Amino acid sequence: VQLVQSGAEVKKPGESLNISCTGSGYTFSNYWIGWVRQMPGKGLEWLGIIFPGDSDTRYSPSFQGQVTISADKSTNTAYLQWTSLTASDTAIYYCARRMDNYFEHWGQGTLVTVSS
């Protein structure tokens, strides 16, 4: 099982962004993929989760409306999207494969830097 995330991004406030997470070594459609944020020097925060098989998506109340999670099962890829970034979105974002009630496999992380 491997989750490979897209590379680091540097964006300006107000710009849009789409980062990706591509799974391999398993049937991508059959496992939930979650997204987790880690702001600089801080703890982990769960943003939301998607089931690629039918695109059923759940969001943390703290992030509902702030980000959009999607998936393309034909390319084994999940996405995390912003329409208008702010400086407070600066963080490392991890995707992780759910196993029952925990996250079993993690991507390497994508650093997003938002600065004018």
Added chain:
Amino acid sequence: QSALTQPASVSGSPGQSITISCTGINSDVRGYTYVSWYQQHPGKAPKVLIFDVNKRPSGISIRFSGSKSGDTASLTISGLQAEDEADYFCSSYTRSTVWVFGGGTKLTVL
């Protein structure tokens, strides 16, 4: 739901045992509690150590163990080794709140 509460830091000498607490664990309506613990070395992704309160994934050392009493879960690391120096995060899952993480604990091996 607010983040779970962990001590900011703990320390111990090689060979000793340490325990990291995680307070604020809720059970779901059926009374089930799902707690997991993650280890994160600097610049690396988190790695699961414990799930379902006290179960270890394949390949995780028996030096790592988990428990729960009331609303507090605990991670114990026995026989501390230098490689255990890392950040540790607890997480709880319920159907209503879904996933919540703790603020993290930095373990220093003296």
